[in-house]
Amino acid sequence: MITLPPASETVDGYPRIEDHALIGDGVTAALVGTDGAIRWLCLPRFDGPALFASLLDRTRGGEWTLRPADDAAIRSLHQEYLTDTAVTRTVLTTDTGTVEILDALTVDSAFVEHASSAVGELVRLATVTDGAVELRTTLSGRGGVQADGDDRAVSVTGAGSTVRLTVTREVPGLADLDGRVTLTAGESVALVLRWADGPTDVHSPDDARAALDRTAQVWRDWAECIDFTGRHVDLVRRSAVTLKLCDFPPNGAIVAAPTASLPEAIGGERNWDYRFTWVRDAAYTVYALRRIGLSAEADGFLEWVLDNCMRHQRPHLLYTLDGEPLGPETEDPDLEGYRGSPPVRWGNGAADQIQHDVYGEILDCAWQFVRAGGELDDVRWEALLALGRLAEENWRTPDHGIWEIRDTGRPFTYSVAMCQVAADRLSRIAETTGRTDHVAHWRELSDTIRAELLERAFDEDSGIFNEHLDEPGTLDSSLLALPLRRVVAKDDPRMAATTRAVAERLAAGTDTGLLYRYLHTESPDGLEGEEGSFLLCSFWWVDNLVGSGEFDRAQALFDSLCARVNHVGLLPEQIDPHTDEFLGNFPQAFSHIGLISSAVNLERNRPR
Known part of the structure; x- marks a missing residue:
């Protein structure tokens, strides 16, 4: 894990390419920034239209953010993978508290058998571990999006895709794709972006954590096949x-x-x-x-x-x-x-x-x-x-x-x-x-x-x-x-x-x-x-x-x-x-x- 400069530091208004991690399910993949922004995601698979592509245009590309509402209050950022997985852990510390965000495209056990295993959803779990943090989540898509819903669930259409964004507690402003919620130490909120048919099984933070734990274990089971011991x-x-x-x-x-x-x-x-x-x-x-x-x-x-x-x-x-x-x-x-x-x-x-x-x-x-x-x-x-x-x-x-x-x-x-x-x-x-x-x-x-x-x-x-x-x-x-x-x-x-x-x-x-x-x-x-x-x-x-x-x-x-x-x-x-x-x-x-x-x-x- 490495300490990085505040999220507001950019080059020509863009984050550095290297300040991202990759998550995926073998069918598509997303780039997660150290500041909690997902700036790349093509749906329904790698070669589909990019719903999020703000790395290619900061204003019109589209992205999904989840981070402290006050960027200026962010004092440090950390990001790492859970060992041998494609699950990321991003920690942002502000003047008032610390929030941990776990991100993954969930997979099931078929992944180990090298079969199609994509669940068709991206799960984000934010937990405040210290103090209190006001979180803000925004969503925009390449070329613009249309949203229909309320502060618990929104249907979003844009860039050739229709996705459903759901949250496990009311987030005021979510219906307008610009929501804010304040969490205190020990509290969590899960956000799920789903493009597969059918409803999500994630209805609570515990559901989200279970889905992320299952995904991490599937990755670790697969990684047991890696045969290498030595330097690096x-x-x-x-x-x-x-x-x-x-x-x-x-x-x-x-x-x-x-x-x-x-x-x-x-x-x-x-x-x-x-x-x-x-x-x-x-x-x-x-x-x-x-x-x-x-x-x-x-x-x-x-x-x-x-x-x-x-x-x-x-x-x-x-x-x-x-x-x-x-x-x-x-x-x-x-x-x-x-x-x-x-x-x-x-x-x-x-x-x-x-x-x-x-x-x-x-x-x-x-x-x-x-x-x-x-x-x-x-x-x-x-x-x-x-x-x-x-x-x-x-x-x-x-x-x-x-x-x-x-x-x-x-x-x-x-x-x-x-x-x-x-x-x-x-x-x-x-x-x-x-x-x-x-x-x-x-x-x-x-x-x-x-x-x-x-x-x-x-x-x-x-x-x-x-x-x-x-x-x-x-x-x-x-x-x-x-x-x-x-x-x-x-x-x-x-x-x-x-x-x-x-x-x-x-x-x-x-x-x-x-x-x-x-x-x-x-x-x-x-x-x-x-x-x-x-x-x-x-x-x-x-x-x-x-x-x-x-x-x-x-x-x-x-x-x-x-x-x-x-x-x-x-x-x-x-x-x-x-x-x-x-x-x-x-x-x-x-x-x-x-x-x-x-x-x-x-x-x-x-x-x-």
Whole structure:
């Protein structure tokens, strides 16, 4: 738990991204500020319309507040998660007393079985533990809302949703969505926002506490499956919970992040909607979860990806949660963007890009599944063969790369490498599952692609691998993934030299441990402006240092990255290297994947 400045301190009128915690039920998620404001919630699920989006527009975005009525009287704030859960505890101390607020999207026991478990309600329980506190609750929605009810229950319609707000005692003004109530030590009030059909079961503070206790226990039961002991175990477990919050239990899909359009640079145009399933991001998530014992989520995603990726003739790089291609990307004319960073985008135009790494990402997931003892029937085998054939047909053709440039396609080294991974993993799957007549072909293709990649991506003059084939002088941080995907040996001197070059040329600041993905001046991406440092790349750097035997440097870098988590252990997509502020969508699955994977690598290679 950390003490934070008064809630009234903002930047450009906005709270900092890092001053929030994430709660969720696997179907949707909400961001809870340290000041008791819920500033993000999409309904009825991750990719639905945002009812609350005040992070994207402080006046028109909509939010649900619950905090002391007099902001100026707040003297300290604390926020934490209940251990191994997605239940938050926020404590606000004022001149007159202290209030504790527990928040959660409630779940039932089906959550442990990885089934659909969402109850469809958000429960808030406020208890004054000392003195007396006048609480104020307000609710506004993106684009405005209509309310109908009284001071005990209100039906609210806005942003494509109808929700019902109920309270366990009369709150004067609630009918107008601006209620106040004074509580003294020992008194509580529960507030329930429900969007599922049917009435809530929470009719008293005791009911609310019971629902929150059940939800916490369900999370703890699930977390018993986490298999990791070692340094920063608390952050590894928090990262696992965070990735689980991005998991969609109804079918196994995994969202890249639960938010949209939080900017990669303040005032820039690099604002993207991440509330969808990127095959690449989800594949990395599967790898991280499997490494710490969470195989059910990993297997669920493989089922989802194989069922969906071949239904549309070729695998797309991202899908809706239902496994369908996305509609067009649109810009919202009504929202100003976080700290005045337009445009606010819904949907993602990268959905139609060609990115050849997707074949290898899926086949690597499948190989993990088979290696762990999973059985592969003939239907699934044919789907994997189809992916291998696409890699075989396309590995020499340009694409838009792992970073999804909005410019002319190029022969990215990482994309070629992942086509090699596709062929290699298919040969291994064939051999392991007894389909031996396929082994030789895919092994030969794997060797062919690797040999050509090593020849055309490596520059003899500089002694390093390049971002593109046949184009000396360019670098990007995806090169750090080559040994992680076993394309290049982890102790290959060429890889060690490349790692040093990336660390020097793509460093975001001096001795920060932060890296840019690439330099826009050297590798044009079709967009204006800059972006922050990309956290996953720094974790890849850790893994490369471990692989080259530089364990102490790797541990020191990892420790410095862990020190960058916010007060509840969450990480964004990017960090501003000049101000250390969080940037991009938050929390970001990629960053927590990196933390888990690096932690596991360090523990497995720790000198004994």
